[in-house]
Amino acid sequence: LLHVPAGAVRLVQLERLHLGANQLTMLPEAIVQLKHLQQIGLGRNRFSAFPEILCHLPNLQELLLFDNLLRELPPSVGRLTALRRLQLQRNQLQGLPATICHLKALCELELHGNALRTLPPSLCQLSPALSLHGAVKGALTRLTLHNNDPLESELAAAPSAAAVLGILQQRYAQWAQSPNAALPELPALPHADFVLDSAAPGGEGAGHGRG
Numbered sequence: 001l002l003h004v005p006a007g008a009v010r011l012v013q014l015e016r017l018h019l020g021a022n023q024l025t026m027l028p029e030a031i032v033q034l035k036h037l038q039q040i041g042l043g044r045n046r047f048s049a050f051p052e053i054l055c056h057l058p059n060l061q062e063l064l065l066f067d068n069l070l071r072e073l074p075p076s077v078g079r080l081t082a083l084r085r086l087q088l089q090r091n092q093l094q095g096l097p098a099t100i101c102h103l104k105a106l107c108e109l110e111l112h113g114n115a116l117r118t119l120p121p122s123l124c125q126l127s128p129a130l131s132l133h134g135a136v137k138g139a140l141t142r143l144t145l146h147n148n149d150p151l152e153s154e155l156a157a158a159p160s161a162a163a164v165l166g167i168l169q170q171r172y173a174q175w176a177q178s179p180n181a182a183l184p185e186l187p188a189l190p191h192a193d194f195v196l197d198s199a200a201p202g203g204e205g206a207g208h209g210r211g
Helices: 006-010 029-033 052-056 075-079 098-102 121-125 161-176
Strands: 016-018 039-041 062-064 085-087 108-110 142-144
Touching: 006 029, 029 052, 052 075, 075 098, 098 121, 121 161
Parallel strands: 016 039, 039 062, 062 085, 085 108, 108 142
Antiparallel strands: none
C-alpha cells in the first residue's frame, strides 16, 4: 500500500488499525475521525517525518512506528497523554523532545537501533506515581537503548533503569536550580526493568515482529 484506504478512516468506531509492512509515507487528515482508536501499527513503512496528525487522537494507547526513517519527534508528541506503548526502534532518531515527559501513562518506550546521542533530562519524570487509592500508575517499565552507537558514554554504560534515570534526574535537578527556574518536585525513581544490551529479551508488539 502507498496510501491508507479511504474506507478505513470511515470506520469511526475502530479501535485497532494495523498498516505495517507497506510503503506509507504519510497519513490522511481524515484519520482524526477515528476518535476511538487505541492502537495503530505503522511499523516497516517509509515514514521520514512523524505523522503529527496522530496527536489529535486522544485515546491512542499504542503507537508502533518501528523500522521507518524518522529523524526526529515533534514536541506535539507530548499531547498523546494516553499513550502506554511507543515503539520507535530502528529509525534514525538523534534525540527526543523534552515534551516526552508529558506521556505520564507510558509503560514501554523502545528506542534501540537509532542514532541517539543523549536523552532529555525530563525523561526522568516518567516514573511511578501513586494514585489516591495507592495504586502505581504511569510507570515506565521498559526502555530499550541498545545499538545507539553515538549515545554518550555515561548513559550507554548505565547498567539499569534506575541508573539511567538517576543520571537524568541529576541533570534535571541542576537545570532546575538555575536562577531563572523554580526547583520542581522530582519524582522517585522506578524499580523497572530497563533493557540496555542487545541480548535483552522482549521486543515488538503482539504478533508484530518483536526484536
